[in-house]
Amino acid sequence: MIFKGFFTLAIASALGLAVLGNLAEDETEDNDDNEVTVTLDEVPAAVKAAILNATEGATIAEIEKETENGQEVFEVEAVVRDVEFELSFDAKGNLLEFEIEDEGDDEDGNDDEDGEEDDADDDADDADDDAEDSDAEDDEASIPLSDVPPKARTAILAYAGDAEIAEVEVEEEGGVKLYEAEWIVEGAEHEVVVSADGELVAQEEEIPLSAAPVAVQRAVKLAFPAGLAPSVDRMTIVVYEIEAEMGDKEKEILVISTGQRVEIELDDDDDDDEGEDEDE
Secondary structure (H helix, E strand, O other): OOOOOHHHHHHHHHHOOOOOOOOOOOOOOOOHHHOEEEOHHHOOHHHHHHHHHHOOOOEEEEEEEEEEOOEEEEEEEEEEOOEEEEEEEEOOOOEEEEEEOOOOOOOOOHHHHOHHHHHHHHHHHHHHHHHHHHHHHHHOEEOOHHHOOHHHHHHHHHHHOOOOEEEEEEEEEOOEEEEEEEEEEOOEEEEEEEEOOOOEEEEEEEEOHHHOOHHHHHHHHHHOOOOOOOOEEEEEEOEEEEEEEEOOEEEEEEEEOOOOEEEEEEEOOOOOHHHHHHHO
16 A cells, blocks of 8 residues: 555655665664774675665765674665665675664764653654554545546546556545555556545556566565565655755755645755754
8 A cells, every 4th residue: 555654755765765675673772882883895795785775876974883682783874965864784785774864863962961852752753653553544445436536536547547446545644635546457456646636646556576677676685585576566756846045045845746745954054953943
């Protein structure tokens, strides 16, 4: 289903980040005494290949090696378009964790003083996310195609072509209703999400791994054991990037087809983080 986790995917796609493999759900505690900074040439060949593949188009800021539960783990900090993100790999090059840095973190060491408060905030955010996921499932409802607004129905039929619509669901996201339709062509599942006005929000198509770009096939080989046949879905998410100069600042917003913003940035080399927060 495209609905679940849609806005997270929209942000990641807009930033040009590749999220590869299975992301670890369990978090481990940092052990600064166990961390050693290494260069890209000092990591195992499989790890180096995985890092270069996952950070293509980004700048690698730092690589650290540490031992967790008797296993070597390589943590990578990278930057793309002023956004910092971290990745963790095991010694075989399998991606263990992917995380986008919180722009609200201080750069002057205040993180340590606010650690307990941040942990409490994270717990509260996790609880809110669980509640939102539960609410989202309750908000999803199957409806007949005839109940879909005319413009949305016309768009769905145009994307499906001669295929028979298998199911249509409606869900409300941020006060906006989205319509998701599913159909099958030659055994492959297809899905599309449109707004009530018929604007394309997202599209998904099941494809064989052999039809994916070579870089994607290489990432799959690095992330999954040999012999597995993972399913591959090609997703298109429509995001509009709007930029404008505002005095000595540059404001950038990312907007999906429903008019909802998925990210807001204010870049100002002269201001610190607190100044940017106030401007926002």
